[in-house]
Amino acid sequence: MRYLKPPFQFDLRELVLRARRQINDRVSGVSINLPFVSFSVAPQATEKKAAKEIVIRLADRRILNAFECCDDCIDKALGSLQEIRSFLVDKQVDLSNFTDGSLYLVIEFMLEGIRQFFTFEERLQNRRGFRLELSRHFLGTEIKEKYFAGLEMLRAHLHRCLLQVAAIAGTKIPKISDHMRYNQKWQMEAYAEPALKSGIISDSKGL
Numbered sequence: 323m324r325y326l327k328p329p330f331q332f333d334l335r336e337l338v339l340r341a342r343r344q345i346n347d348r349v350s351g352v353s354i355n356l357p358f359v360s361f362s363v364a365p366q367a368t369e370k371k372a373a374k375e376i377v378i379r380l381a382d383r384r385i386l387n388a389f390e391c392c393d394d395c396i397d398k399a400l401g402s403l404q405e406i407r408s409f410l411v412d413k414q415v416d417l418s419n420f421t422d423g424s425l426y427l428v429i430e431f432m433l434e435g436i437r438q439f440f441t442f443e444e445r446l447q448n449r450r451g452f453r454l455e456l457s458r459h460f461l462g463t464e465i466k467e468k469y470f471a472g473l474e475m476l477r478a479h480l481h482r483c484l485l486q487v488a489a490i491a492g493t494k495i496p497k498i499s500d501h502m503r504y505n506q507k508w509q510m511e512a513y514a515e516p517a518l519k520s521g522i523i524s525d526s527k528g529l
Contacts (some may be wrong), residue, residue: 332512
């Protein structure tokens with residue numbers, strides 16, 4: 323793992339509030355820790371099976387196994403993210419009867435992080451004034467650094483979410499090298515903080 327200052331904040335406040343309303347924190351079982359919310363769950367067999375598949379498949383994806391160092395690395399990371407997004411949406415379809423369960427919620431945390439990263443990436447494209455796929459090898463140093471920082475922030479988010487999925491599956495994450503692993507302590511500066519005592523939600527930091 324490495325530290326790069328987050329170039330934006332994930333806004334997962336609606337998901338956090340939904341988790342607080344939806345999840346029964348009095349259930350005993352597996353402990354799940356997400357930004358600004360923790361709870362215990364007793365996953366169903368279907369959820370455990372899906373969680374194990376997610377752990378196995380995502381642990382093999384490039385974005386979780388290699389840092390970026392050049393334009394080509396950025397291309398490969400973006401392609402890996404698109405594959406992950408497609409796979410996670412398929413898993414949500416498989417879990418259509420468990421939309422109020424913990425695994426579905428963690429998947430939504432992962433997908434929302436990916437969506438917001440791509441929104442950030444689109445803003446970087448707009449700053450350049452031309453389509454990125456036609457100009458990847460002409461990215462300036464400042465833009466590259468924002469890509470590297472955004473991808474690092476997202477990689478940490480996905481890995482920590484995957485740790486929660488592994489807990490639901492009752493397994494460990496295979497394959498990923500030690501230097502690419504993250505501890506379970508969330509990088510809170512990368513997340514917009516939800517209001518704790520009222521329905522008012524403060525603005526998040528933009529790009």
